[in-house]
Amino acid sequence: xxxxxxxxxxxxxxxxxxxxxxxxxxxxxxxxxxxxxxxxxxxxxxxxxxxxxxxxxxxxxxxxxxxxxxxxxxxxxxxxxxxxxxxxxxxxxxxxxxxxxxxxxxxxxxxxxxxxxxxxxxxxxxxxxxxxxxxxxxxxxxxxxxxxxxxxxxxxxxxxxxxxxxxxxxxxxxxxxxxxxxxxxxxxxxxxxxxxxxxxxxxxxxxxxxxxxxxxxxxxxxxxxxxxxxxxxxxxxxxxxxxxxxxxxxxxxxxxxxxxxxxxxxxxxxxxxxxxxxxxxxxxxxxxxxxxxxxxxxxxxxxxxxxxxxxxxxxxxxxxxxxxxxxxxxxxxxxxxxxxxxxxxxxxxxxxxxxxxxxxxxxxxxxxxxxxxxxxxxxxxxxxxxx
Numbered sequence: 001x002x003x004x005x006x007x008x009x010x011x012x013x014x015x016x017x018x019x020x021x022x023x024x025x026x027x028x029x030x031x032x033x034x035x036x037x038x039x040x041x042x043x044x045x046x047x048x049x050x051x052x053x054x055x056x057x058x059x060x061x062x063x064x065x066x067x068x069x070x071x072x073x074x075x076x077x078x079x080x081x082x083x084x085x086x087x088x089x090x091x092x093x094x095x096x097x098x099x100x101x102x103x104x105x106x107x108x109x110x111x112x113x114x115x116x117x118x119x120x121x122x123x124x125x126x127x128x129x130x131x132x133x134x135x136x137x138x139x140x141x142x143x144x145x146x147x148x149x150x151x152x153x154x155x156x157x158x159x160x161x162x163x164x165x166x167x168x169x170x171x172x173x174x175x176x177x178x179x180x181x182x183x184x185x186x187x188x189x190x191x192x193x194x195x196x197x198x199x200x201x202x203x204x205x206x207x208x209x210x211x212x213x214x215x216x217x218x219x220x221x222x223x224x225x226x227x228x229x230x231x232x233x234x235x236x237x238x239x240x241x242x243x244x245x246x247x248x249x250x251x252x253x254x255x256x257x258x259x260x261x262x263x264x265x266x267x268x269x270x271x272x273x274x275x276x277x278x279x280x281x282x283x284x285x286x287x288x289x290x291x292x293x294x295x296x297x298x299x300x301x302x303x304x305x306x307x308x309x310x311x312x313x314x315x316x317x318x319x320x321x322x323x324x325x326x327x328x329x330x331x332x333x334x335x336x337x338x339x340x341x342x343x344x345x346x347x348x349x350x351x352x353x354x355x356x357x358x359x360x361x362x363x364x365x366x367x368x369x370x371x372x373x374x375x376x377x378x379x380x381x382x383x384x385x386x387x
């Protein structure tokens with residue numbers, strides 16, 4: 001079946017369609033990881049080691065998938081993760097994803113380096129969304145962005161701590177996004193790639209403007225394209241940040257604080273000690289330090305260490321509602337998905353994200369029923385085995 005005529009049923013289906021629709025450098029930006037992409041592969045492969053325990057002859061005529069995340073009612077234990085440069089994947093993609101998330105009853109998280117601004121996302125609806133931020137060298141900018149977010153109704157801050165330096169991503173180097181391509185390479189990854197994807201060029205390249213980092217536009221007035229913004233952001237990443245800086249952040253942010261990028265029980269405890277109500281077990285989708293453990297394999301030790309004191313979520317490798325079930329069984333309050341919704345919005349826009357979230361919920365509900373549980377709270381370590 002031709003890919004473009006495929007009726008998508010899974011994350012992989014959306015990925016295949018997105019690969020056809022996107023210029024190569026953008027697809028690789030979303031699809032790729034650091035170095036040899038070992039951790040990227042581990043993130044998904046390690047889910048298959050978690051075996052659901054099927055149970056029969058239970059009354060599963062009514063299965064409820066709803067729960068709470070960060071004090072917010074959600075239709076299932078899932079949120080859309082922040083995706084940098086999301087608006088390059090589809091026309092005003094973050095807006096489309098927010099609409100789909102609202103309709104599905106799950107939280108949407110806006111990235112610091114999104115194309116659409118906080119203000120544009122807030123205008124979608126009065127339903128709250130989460131905001132992700134990095135620690136920038138200029139603390140005045142951090143404070144100002146936080147004030148903007150608060151004024152727009154954001155009450156959950158997802159603070160990323162695993163980006164002191166940017167991981168070595170070979171695909172981005174080859175495509176010129178990381179600045180390492182030759183002049184010929186930049187032509188191949190730029191204009192020629194655009195011309196070979198005329199639908200994307202018209203819908204996103206022309207109709208999807210402006211291609212600025214909406215949240216940062218006023219701080220980088222000379223920038224005219226995402227590459228220039230990336231360079232500015234790269235120079236703003238503060239490699240000197242410690243938990244003392246998170247304590248400062250806690251003192252200036254009035255809402256709930258999630259620390260994203262924890263990959264050890266020790267760091268999770270430090271995050272809670274610095275004032276975080278939630279921690280997100282994450283290796284940045286395999287995009288930072290290659291060779292580290294998968295997020296799902298680290299989850300149980302983090303839950304054991306801080307699960308009584310803080311909400312524990314995870315991201316990385318979640319590709320289905322069955323994976324959501326597996327993560328919940330290992331103690332996660334919920335999961336965040338990034339690549340999945342990025343592929344879906346690139347493939348089918350808002351309808352793609354809606355279809356993806358509908359599939360996730362059906363898969364999650366099916367896994368619950370076939371494992372004999374009817375409420376999210378009943379999903380425990382007894383619902384799975386590990387190989």
